[in-house]
Amino acid sequence: MAIISRGFHGRRPPAGRKLPPGQYETTGFPVLSAGPTPWISTDKWELSVTTETGRRHSWDWTALTKLPSETPTADLHCVTKWSKFGTRWQGVSLDVLLADVETAAEYVLVSSYGGYTTNLPLEDLLDGKAWIAYGYDGRPLAPEHGGPARLLVPHLYLWKSAKWVHGLELRENDTPGFWESAGYHNYGDPWQEQRYRGD
Amino acid sequence: MTERRAESATAVTLVLEVPEWPGHLAGQHVDIRLTAEDGYSTQRSYSIASAPDGTRLELTVQRVLGGEVSPYLVDELMPGDQLELRGPVGGWFVWQPEQQEPVLLVAGGSGLVPLMCMIRSRRAAGSRVPFRALYSLRSPAELLYGPEIRQGTPGVDVTHIYTREGPQQSVRPPGRITPDDLARHGWPPDFAPTCYVCGPTAFVEKAAAYLVLLGHDPERVRTERFGGGED
Ligand SMILES: Cc1cc2nc3c(=O)[nH]c(=O)nc-3n(C[C@H](O)[C@H](O)[C@H](O)COP(=O)(O)OP(=O)(O)OC[C@H]3O[C@@H](n4cnc5c(N)ncnc54)[C@H](O)[C@@H]3O)c2cc1C
Numbered sequence: 001m002a003i004i005s006r007g008f009h010g011r012r013p014p015a016g017r018k019l020p021p022g023q024y025e026t027t028g029f030p031v032l033s034a035g036p037t038p039w040i041s042t043d044k045w046e047l048s049v050t051t052e053t054g055r056r057h058s059w060d061w062t063a064l065t066k067l068p069s070e071t072p073t074a075d076l077h078c079v080t081k082w083s084k085f086g087t088r089w090q091g092v093s094l095d096v097l098l099a100d101v102e103t104a105a106e107y108v109l110v111s112s113y114g115g116y117t118t119n120l121p122l123e124d125l126l127d128g129k130a131w132i133a134y135g136y137d138g139r140p141l142a143p144e145h146g147g148p149a150r151l152l153v154p155h156l157y158l159w160k161s162a163k164w165v166h167g168l169e170l171r172e173n174d175t176p177g178f179w180e181s182a183g184y185h186n187y188g189d190p191w192q193e194q195r196y197r198g199d
Numbered sequence: 200m201t202e203r204r205a206e207s208a209t210a211v212t213l214v215l216e217v218p219e220w221p222g223h224l225a226g227q228h229v230d231i232r233l234t235a236e237d238g239y240s241t242q243r244s245y246s247i248a249s250a251p252d253g254t255r256l257e258l259t260v261q262r263v264l265g266g267e268v269s270p271y272l273v274d275e276l277m278p279g280d281q282l283e284l285r286g287p288v289g290g291w292f293v294w295q296p297e298q299q300e301p302v303l304l305v306a307g308g309s310g311l312v313p314l315m316c317m318i319r320s321r322r323a324a325g326s327r328v329p330f331r332a333l334y335s336l337r338s339p340a341e342l343l344y345g346p347e348i349r350q351g352t353p354g355v356d357v358t359h360i361y362t363r364e365g366p367q368q369s370v371r372p373p374g375r376i377t378p379d380d381l382a383r384h385g386w387p388p389d390f391a392p393t394c395y396v397c398g399p400t401a402f403v404e405k406a407a408a409y410l411v412l413l414g415h416d417p418e419r420v421r422t423e424r425f426g427g428g429e430d
Contacts, residue, residue: 182290
């Protein structure tokens with residue numbers, strides 16, 4: 001049903017690269033956020049996990065960076081159509097952070113410094129699929145890319161990888177976050193092209 | 200597409216007739232999908248420039264040199280051609296005529312497009328909420344919507360900031376936007392305006408950070424980053 005654009009040739013991705021539908025490759029690292037970039041000092045930084053029973057676990061910067069870290073390489077897919085291949089990160093796996101957290105919750109509402117929120121099923125954060133990342137390309141993560149630390153969930157569109165992450169609330173019910181309430185897809189799988197509500 | 204209008208040496212306005220267009224809010228965008236003969240396709244977002252007006256829609260596209268999509272839209276697409284689009288998209292970077300607070304618009308280059316839509320929608324809705332706009336552009340040759348801006352709209356003050364070369368009569372020496380420009384031509388923070396900042400990513404990063412420094416509540420500063428300059 002697609003309309004052929006007369007005389008359009010386009011720029012193909014290099015052979016061997018597999019792009020999700022509707023995405024194009026960029027070598028830059030675009031920035032997307034709904035407001036100004038907040039600047040959070042690591043002295044005051046804190047990450048908390050609150051369970052459905054109200055039990056709260058928290059880590060300050062020293063505690064987080066003392067935990068065993070991993071250096072995942074990931075392909076990023078942003079809902080605004082760009083994809084970036086082979087990005088290199090350093091961070092703590094959510095499996096480590098959630099290891100001692102007792103919960104039967106199925107959903108997570110992630111909140112950030114600056115007020116941003118996003119929601120996802122808890123299982124999408126487990127089994128080596130997600131990290132609290134604080135290093136990018138061998139350096140501390142820059143504020144415009146979510147530093148000091150952001151969630152990294154590369155198998156979903158990048159808006160799920162909340163920048164400036166501050167808290168994870170484990171919930172029995174799913175609660176739409178910022179973009180999810182503004183017409184974006186609730187789950188956001190780039191391979192299913194789940195950009196907007198109804199996709 | 201029914202019509203194209205050159206806005207500057209590097210930008211055109213595309214006038215589209217979209218059957219079943221549901222209407223839009225000022226600040227929203229559409230996703231355009233181009234498809235080559237062999238089925239390869241790619242998409243980009245473009246803000247809506249025109250106030251809601253039935254099934255007629257205007258987009259303004261600035262040519263990005265070496266770009267995959269914008270040179271095609273600016274140079275190749277002709278009246279009568281069909282275009283695949285999806286939208287309207289976006290529910291945060293929007294201005295609605297019910298809003299009563301003052302508004303500050305801060306545009307860099309083609310970032311003016313969704314902000315112009317806000318100015319046009321304000322006029323169309325008969326809103327009397329005061330608007331102030333700072334429009335940063337390289338030189339007078341890049342000016343978008345020149346005649347319409349010169350003609351002016353009561354209650355909308357537009358200040359031009361030239362970064363490379365200004366017109367002869369301008370007193371401000373050319374240069375990037377500064378906190379002083381925003382303090383001088385924007386609103387004091389205690390007027391609690393909603394601020395809309397749009398343009399290339401680096402521009403938005405700076406301008407939004409300055410607004411927060413000047414005392415604007417970060418929650419009242421909404422941004423739309425167009426990309427660019429990140430390589
Ligand atoms: C929500 C949204 C709304 C937008 N609205 C508009 C609009 O109303 N009018 C408009 O002209 N554009 C708009 N854009 C930008 C537009 O979507 C494209 O990114 C832009 O046209 C470049 O696409 P391209 O395929 O020509 O370049 P690409 O092939 O994607 O990029 C080529 C090179 O140009 C650089 N580049 C990409 N974007 C820009 C940019 N904006 N400025 C400078 N360099 C860039 C890239 O880093 C790359 O190196 C919008 C973007 C977003 C996210």
